Amino acid sequence: MQxxxxxxxxxxxFAGISVLRQLExxxxxxxxxxxTLVNEDNFFLFTPMLPELASGMIRPSAISIPLRMVCKxxxxxxxxxxxxxxxxxxxxxxxxFDGMVKVLSYDYLVIAMGGTTNFFGNKKIxxxxxxxxxxxxxxxxxxxxxxxxxxxxxxxxxxxQEKLLTVVVVGAGFAGVETIGELNDFVRDSVKxxxxxxxxxxxxxxxxxxxxxxxxxxxxxxGKKAYESLQKAGIRIIxxxxxxxxxxxxxxxxxxxxxxCETMIWTAGVTMDSVIADLxxxxxxxxxxxxxxxxxxxNDTVFALGDCAAxxxxxxxxxxxxxxxxxxxxxxxxxxxxxxxxxxxxxLKPFNFESKGMMAIIGKRDGIAKxxxxxxxxxxxxxxxxxYYLMMLPTFEKKLKVATDWTVNSLFTRDITxxxxxxRKSVNHLDGIESLDQVLFRSETQAKTN
Numbered sequence: 001m002q003x004x005x006x007x008x009x010x011x012x013x014f015a016g017i018s019v020l021r022q023l024e025x026x027x028x029x030x031x032x033x034x035x036t037l038v039n040e041d042n043f044f045l046f047t048p049m050l051p052e053l054a055s056g057m058i059r060p061s062a063i064s065i066p067l068r069m070v071c072k073x074x075x076x077x078x079x080x081x082x083x084x085x086x087x088x089x090x091x092x093x094x095x096x097f098d099g100m101v102k103v104l105s106y107d108y109l110v111i112a113m114g115g116t117t118n119f120f121g122n123k124k125i126x127x128x129x130x131x132x133x134x135x136x137x138x139x140x141x142x143x144x145x146x147x148x149x150x151x152x153x154x155x156x157x158x159x160x161q162e163k164l165l166t167v168v169v170v171g172a173g174f175a176g177v178e179t180i181g182e183l184n185d186f187v188r189d190s191v192k193x194x195x196x197x198x199x200x201x202x203x204x205x206x207x208x209x210x211x212x213x214x215x216x217x218x219x220x221x222x223g224k225k226a227y228e229s230l231q232k233a234g235i236r237i238i239x240x241x242x243x244x245x246x247x248x249x250x251x252x253x254x255x256x257x258x259x260x261c262e263t264m265i266w267t268a269g270v271t272m273d274s275v276i277a278d279l280x281x282x283x284x285x286x287x288x289x290x291x292x293x294x295x296x297x298x299n300d301t302v303f304a305l306g307d308c309a310a311x312x313x314x315x316x317x318x319x320x321x322x323x324x325x326x327x328x329x330x331x332x333x334x335x336x337x338x339x340x341x342x343x344x345x346x347x348l349k350p351f352n353f354e355s356k357g358m359m360a361i362i363g364k365r366d367g368i369a370k371x372x373x374x375x376x377x378x379x380x381x382x383x384x385x386x387x388y389y390l391m392m393l394p395t396f397e398k399k400l401k402v403a404t405d406w407t408v409n410s411l412f413t414r415d416i417t418x419x420x421x422x423x424r425k426s427v428n429h430l431d432g433i434e435s436l437d438q439v440l441f442r443s444e445t446q447a448k449t450n
């Protein structure tokens with residue numbers, strides 16, 4: 001009797017989950033196909049709304065979907081990918097809470113692992129900066145800002161109050177612009193409603209851009225309009241410079257300026273996980289190079305998509321950008337081609353996609369968008385952003401939660417409850433834990449014996 005084909009998906013973001021859902025739909029009644037998903041968190045995170053989570057506009061549960069909700073046929077394993085052996089078709093994974101190592105075999109592999117924050121080797125900035133890529137990041141930023149507001153409200157020294165209320169966001173792409181816009185509204189609204197001993201003039205919101213414009217993906221004209229809108233909202237933009245050093249209470253810029261502050265948020269770079277970088281295959285900009293069918297060259301059993309894949313746009317010669325809409329389109333190609341490979345067909349589809357548009361919210365009821373060649377600004381762009389991303393949420397429950405949060409927070413002031421200490425028990429001593437070397441040695445020995 002022929003054994004079942006094993007499909008292993010690494011990564012539970014937009015790319016991985018989209019492939020999973022399409023494969024489950026295709027193979028829901030097929031017992032000859034086994035699908036396994038590995039992800040370090042046990043939930044899918046809707047990352048476009050992280051800035052709104054950091055500002056208290058929405059709750060964590062509204063943009064996180066437990067992966068077991070979407071794994072109807074699929075086995076889910078919460079673990080970190082430790083290594084990938086393409087020759088042996090083995091993937092080593094490590095359970096996060098106790099370090100237990102396990103090795104999974106596969107017939108077909110889908111690599112959809114996202115990137116990690118790139119500090120470009122600057123250890124001081126890495127130590128002192130917040131990032132905004134996870135739920136923990138967003139909650140940490142919100143908690144920290146409320147803490148700063150509480151201290152500033154009791155501080156009589158204007159210079160110290162200003163330092164407590166200075167927020168520096170480094171990076172003027174979508175994440176940086178949306179973050180500074182959300183936090184600016186949150187801090188200013190909170191001061192107006194609750195912190196009556198704070199002088200609003202001491203609130204300093206600063207966006208640092210390495211370029212002369214912000215949101216360069218949207219073009220110079222829209223970038224200029226976004227620039228003007230942020231300035232009108234009270235945000236200072238420092239163009240053509242980079243953050244080169246930082247401490248507990250300052251950021252030092254490449255133009256020689258030192259900014260006293262207690263809050264720096266880094267959104268200026270993304271790099272690949274070491275597992276991706278160390279993979280025995282061709283790389284470009286640290287990403288896995290794939291062909292037009294999103295397969296590794298000369299390997300018909302391994303696909304890569306999303307942030308970790310270097311996919312060449314034949315029209316421009318550059319790489320496709322790592323956006324959610326591209327990941328969703330790539331997932332359709334991967335699922336189709338993977339099914340074709342399994343059934344021995346030759347009707348593979350190449351990936352070819354032209355973006356429908358890009359957009360960002362830059363403040364309260366203010367946005368900017370470029371859709372099908374048309375430029376939009378103000379409330380109309382803001383409404384389109386809200387509608388589009390609300391519809392993109394995977395379940396009706398999450399759509400309802402986000403819509404409810406938006407409605408409530410448009411009618412009332414945002415919550416400033418400060419949760420300071422959370423107890424967490426660690427599990428470090430379980431019998432039967434093996435090191436990665438032990439597991440790999442045992443697997444190789446068994447393979448030779450067989």
